[in-house]
Amino acid sequence: MAQILVVDDSSTVRDEVATFLRGGGLDVVTAVDGRDGLAKLKADPSIKLVVADVNMPNMDGLTMVEKIRGELRNTSVNLIMLTTESSPNMKERGKAAGVKGWIVKPFKGPAVLETFKKLAS
């Protein structure tokens, strides 16, 4: 049973983020795009935190987030976007969909580990 779901189409990013978080004592699963992320979240209700990219094929991260809150009716999981995007409009869309936080890549693990632990507990 995982605590964190990392969603990114780049295996480099999935590997980097998941490895770091596991090193910090967290249980992590990964998904390759928004569609896969939805499926993984649906299959494992123990996930407390989703860390997701925005620009992904098949289903982008913000659409996934909107479906988590909408179709899956999951209002409890915490959502953090990890993305190259920094536009205010995009952040507003994320906020409206219930995203809790935003990180513009690159990922700096030590800066966020404690917060991620709290959000995943």
Added chain:
Amino acid sequence: MNDTPISKVLVLEDNATCANLVKHFCEENNLVAVKVGKRPLMSVLRTNIDLGGIFVSERYGGSERDAARIAAEIHAARPELPIFLRREAGATLADLPEELKHVFCCAYTANDLGALRKAIREHIFCLVYPNALVRGISELTDSVLKRQFPDLTIAMDAPYIVGDRMIFGELFSLIQLESDWCRGYMMLQSEEDPLLDFIARTRASRTTPSFRGVNDLLGETTNLIWGAFKNRYIGDRRANALRQPVQVPLLVNHKHKYVSFGTDNPQLCFRFTLTDTETGDSLTLYERFVFNLDWSPDEFHEIAQDPSGASDAGELELF
């Protein structure tokens, strides 16, 4: 760093006085002269795949016939490269045989370089790139490469304009750039082996390097550069909604290592050399910007960063 792009031109000139003249002309007009020396010409062409044009004199190789044959061969091999012909009697192509007229884009004489200057502007520097854009691309790419390739020193050549359509190395990434002032693509080109070596050295404990790992590394590097470019120069501005966004086919010919974006427009190129100072191993990355669908530099501007909610890259901004 010089923000004004240069361009590399192959100079085929046997006359020492004129060679000197061309050398000075190049220095004054943001051109870098590449000479053949003692190497076979086609060998030089094969190793210089990022040229902006060719200068040839009408008696290069010993006679007008030799020069014509050489120019025709170059034009057949690299038709995207404009060839500028230095003539003795007059700056005209009108008296050339019909089969040669299309080989050259202009004629000039040593006594009057005005025609050459005009032709350079028309055929090499025909797109104006704002200095702020050129400088900004250099900065953001350098920043991304430092992050993606830690422990390697990064050297960047002066930004330059390329007419060639040749592909460097074995792999390249492509990503669209869409805004109301530019539409086109960014392309990163590289060789597989140096990237595999890099992955093996830095991630050996976690992954067995394969070409998929190389794909991923190049893909994420492309994504980060593209994201930084979007955040700095595009933001929420999108291609004009009133226009139907057009597309043209892109063509890749693997056999000839050739990629076409459907336009003769020259491309803005940045060349990075990343070196491991301990081993001396290096890898080369070419970054090209191809604004094949729309280019409106008058509309270019940098996005003002919002100071109120801003966070540095990597930091978590909580809502």
